[in-house]
Amino acid sequence: MSSQDPLDRFVIGYPKLAAQMEILPELAIFRRFGALNAQNLLYMQAELTYLEEELREQQLADKIDGSGKRSKFALDWYWLRESEKNGTGEQLELVMKIREKMKEYNDALVQQAKILKYPKPSTWDLHHIQNYLQSAAMGDLALNGSDAEIWGSACDHKSYKPDLVTLCPRAKKDAFSAWAAESTITNLFRCGCARHMKPSRVHGVVGYEDSTIYRITYWITSILASLIPIASIAVLYRVQSMTARLGIIAGFNVLVSICLMGLANAKRAEMFAITAA
Structure with missing residues (x-):
């Protein structure tokens, strides 16, 4: 079968594979790293749990404060905001730390929810990328790192990673x-x-x-x-x-x-x- 390679100007390896994905968007197949994403969420969830417990304990300690200044933190944001100037900003510091960590956690949670909805690649496209990686256009062992086995191989079509998703499903x-x-x-x-x-x-x-x-x-x-x-x-x-x-x-x-x-x-x-x- 005659063929001409329109991607000759690209270096063999990641550049040429990326160019092939550009002209055939159905080959945009990647791992969603389900276990790593879940583990990351678990770590952030655990960290937030500890911060929540610290905040509740600090709130109770401030409520029973004898001077009465700390007891105002739960009633008026103004006093909590000004607590840092008075040297009593432990609760405010925890609130700001939780706010930052909550944003990071929520962003990761939303991203993971979207990623889990991405469809699996079709068998046709998966076989196509397996064959392409071992074709004459890509040469022998075009990818030789640990990620070279992500899509499997033309010799063993079922050796691909189980958490593959496609960005452009058919x-x-x-x-x-x-x-x-x-x-x-x-x-x-x-x-x-x-x-x-x-x-x-x-x-x-x-x-x-x-x-x-x-x-x-x-x-x-x-x-x-x-x-x-x-x-x-x-x-x-x-x-x-x-x-x-x-x-x-x-x-x-x-x-x-x-x-x-x-x-x-x-x-x-x-x-x-x-x-x-």
Whole structure:
């Protein structure tokens, strides 16, 4: 298969891998470091717990102060703010320390919540980056640090880290479209159809757009959606037995449910509504 590398000007390693992610955003696959993020949150949570206990103890100590000055801290922010000038700013110091740590903790908590919602990479894109890292364009051992094993390898596709996420997931398609796109494109390359195509100026290799496969599966799905009701009517018209008709209706209901799951990616509520209708 003929190819031209549009990334020759990039140094092999991180620069070239980053450039490949730029032209193929679906390859922006990274670790979310779930254990480290959780451990960091646990440490900050523990630190805040100790600071909270210290603050409560200090508040109680200030409340029972004999002079009466410290007892005002819980009633008026002004006196708490001015306590530092009077040499009684222990409680204020704890409040400011907690405020700073709470901001850091809340930011980390919100970021972790967002990261946990990032989807996992598709098998297709994961295999693509595994093959690219060991391709001639990247050379032998393009990455040789500890992070070289993050995405796995072309020899062992399942050796990747379990906490990978993608920043640009592919559009979620139904099971039939996803299967058709992957198997069709793979078979086109196996049968040698790519020999007559020119390499892409952007990607540097011969490729097929999966959007073309999706258009074909869309037409197939549309035709089936029209034919199934017609077929059910035709079959029921020819069958006279009521028992047989009930069995045929049940069979077509099951067929419609299967088509909705595999061809339309329908939700459960939609499946119940359509099959009932």
